[in-house]
Amino acid sequence: MTLLKVDQLSKQFKQHQAVKKISFSIEEGRCVALLGPNGAGKTTTIHMLTGLLRPTSGDIQLYLQGKQVADRRPHLGYLPQMPVFYSWMTGREFVQYAGQLAGLSRQEAERRTEEWLEIVGIQDAAKRRIGGYSGGMKQRLGLAQALIHRPKLLILDEPVSALDPIGRRDVLRILERIRQETTILFSTHILHDAEEICDDIILIEQGEIAVQGRLEHIRQSHSEPMIMIETLNEAQAKALEIAIRNKPYVHHVASEHQTLRVTVSNLEEAERGIMTEAVQHHIFIRKLEAGHSTLEDLFMKVVRA
Ligand SMILES: Nc1ncnc2c1ncn2[C@@H]1O[C@H](COP(=O)(O)OP(=O)(O)OP(=O)(O)O)[C@@H](O)[C@H]1O
Ligand SMILES: [Mg+2]
Structure with missing residues (x-):
């Protein structure tokens, strides 16, 4: 009621x-x-x-x-x-x-x-x-x-x-x-x-x-495939963000210090694409994790949009 x-x-x-x-x-x-x-x-x-x-x-x-x-x-x-x-x-x-x-x-x-x-x-x-x-x-x-x-x-x-x-x-x-x-x-x-x-x-x-x-409901409906990438430093994270942000498999990129959080359309395609870009731009990837976005990612996306 x-x-x-x-x-x-x-x-x-x-x-x-x-x-x-x-x-x-x-x-x-x-x-x-x-x-x-x-x-x-x-x-x-x-x-x-x-x-x-x-x-x-x-x-x-x-x-x-x-x-x-x-x-x-x-x-x-x-x-x-x-x-x-x-x-x-x-x-x-x-x-x-x-x-x-x-x-x-x-x-x-x-x-x-x-x-x-x-x-x-x-x-x-x-x-x-x-x-x-x-x-x-x-x-x-x-x-x-x-x-x-x-x-x-x-x-x-x-x-x-x-x-x-x-x-x-x-x-x-x-x-x-x-x-x-x-x-x-x-x-x-x-x-x-x-x-x-x-x-x-x-x-x-x-x-x-x-x-x-x-x-x-919000947790389920806003959960998207997402890749978290840790580079060597902030400059590298920025460079990678610029390299991938207009790719068709990328929905949204947010970077914080040396870490990028990328919501994508397809995990495998995005993983391959991001690795290729990193190699081409001499960006060292320390860690890459594929998973799904959390409510916090949604919050950050809305707040920073
Ligand atoms: N009495 C007031 N006169 C003019 N502007 C005001 C007044 N009270 C709030 N504001 C403005 O209205 C907006 C919303 O303020 P509010 O205090 O509701 O935000 P909040 O979400 O509670 O923020 P916080 O998390 O910092 O407490 C702000 O831009 C604030 O500057
Ligand atoms: Mg308040």
Whole structure:
């Protein structure tokens, strides 16, 4: 069942159009990643969904049991990209305060605070002032405040990007647990995180949706034969890129340092062709691997196009 429907949503900041007529739906119970490079329009989109920013045009509707709701805000939980806390409050006080702000009674807020502090794993620090919390602890605290009122849709803006690998893993584990009960939309520019826990992805680039759909489906439909070639150095990689980029068997070439990733129409033909070009141009091939493109290759292709 559809929980959120976004139709032709746009945001114009003076000269700059940050979001350009994007449309998508979020189905109940799913975990959706809003992917895109820096400046793609993820935060702007999220600000419009949460009601922090007025859209220039377009429509956002939330449905509960199939019925449209007039004010979606009480049904949303939100963790901003750069959350700010009252550093003099303790973690427990803050979560409880968020609960009461969301309309819970004092007793109910107290009860749920203990529950959520435990789920996010900061009950031991609950009595300490937030000013002394690490980045990972603040992120967990942010999750607890976003979830205390049992929102239908949890919206997280880059919940793991600022964390170290351990903090990242911990927060992803918490999200995995939460997703059993709550629909989640989270933005990230790290594809790997999306692949780990999401069902659906929406990839935006320069304010437009470049790719959207079920992760599995996208993975299959965008998988192309691909050859990875490692040359001696960056200059050689560039030279090989120039030599092969207009060949009929090459769909797309991307080079990074001494490595080329080439999506091709036919692996055998391309392998032979590339080897011939390398010999002719005195390019030394250190490694050549034939396989299929990954979601990361698709992401890079869309973002760099
Ligand atoms: N208040 C504003 N006024 C003018 N331009 C803005 C404003 N907020 C965002 N922008 C511009 O809109 C574009 C999209 O920004 P946004 O913050 O939504 O990107 P993002 O995808 O969240 O990026 P990041 O990964 O860096 O967080 C950028 O070019 C940004 O400079
Ligand atoms: Mg952002």
